[in-house]
Amino acid sequence: MSRSRFIVASVATALTVAATASLGLWQLDRAAQKTALEASIRSRAQLPAWDNHELLAQTDPASGAYRPVRLQGHWLAQHNVFLDNRQMDGRVGFFLVTPLRLSGSDRAVLVQRGWVPRDFNDRLRMPEVATPSGEVTVQGRLAPPPGRLYQFGEAGTGPIRQNIDPVTYRLETGIALLDLSVQQTGDDEGPLRRHWPLPATDVQKHHGYAFQWFALCALVAGLYLWFQIIQPRRQRARLHGPDAR
Structure with missing residues (x-):
């Protein structure tokens, strides 16, 4: 035993x-x-920025995630989306996402323009953010689409949403979106804050x-x-x- x-x-x-x-x-x-x-990711951030032509020439633009870009185009402000319950610097508000139609092309890219505070007294009130008309130059870095948060029921289709799905959004708007997004960098602009952290690798x-x-x-x-x-x-x-x- x-x-x-x-x-x-x-x-x-x-x-x-x-x-x-x-x-x-x-x-x-x-x-x-x-x-x-x-x-x-850090080495890509040091590479030269892609312009419109270089971005559109990529067979898999998503493979260049976190590479700098310098793009020219026109904002499609009528398709603004405010993503709810998003945090920056420990504060809760919206991420403003706007499609940018690239100059010289019918293609567009979703741009995460920055974070804006919300009105907690009126949760349906959208912040006032100026969107320039005409051709603009946007500096930023390629990034995956905004992360999905848990939501009850189906995703909304209004200007204030919990999440944005690029495939559904493409069908909804008819915009020829690229399969990536851009996080706009540079100085804060009005209420927009652009303190984007690099992804945490834990x-x-x-x-x-x-x-x-x-x-x-x-x-x-x-x-x-x-x-x-x-x-x-x-x-x-x-x-x-x-x-x-």
Whole structure:
């Protein structure tokens, strides 16, 4: 019975140690992947800005995410969308999204123009934001579409929405949108704030998880060593030692 318990404990310990060590290594690998992603994003941010021609020439513009752009075009202000419950600098308000029709083309790109505060006394009131007419130059960086927030029911179609889906929005407006968006950068403009953070890669989170898995691995191995190896040997030593005679 004692030997059977030892074998069961040894097998269970070996499996647990292998599993926790593998999970720790997996978390370290995830951290390395995200570190590489963060380095790639930062290196793209240092590349020369694409203009209209260079952007439209890309077969997969989304592959240039977070690369600078300098685009000329016309705002389609009649299709403004205020995305609700968006935060910047710890404050809740709207992200203003406006399509920019690129000069010399029928294609357009969604531009996240910035964050604006909301009127909490009248939640249906849209902020007053000036939209220049005529051709404008927009500096920014390529970015994925605005992140989706949880919403109840179907997405709305009005100027104030919880989310914006580029495919649905393209069908709704008839605009030939590119499969990406632009975060407009530069100085704040009127009520618009443009303190866009780079995407969080949460590398520290994976390092923390890895530490927890390795600590559990070491704990299991230590308990096995103490209860299955060291303590039985000490008991046998006391039984067969000089004091046991």
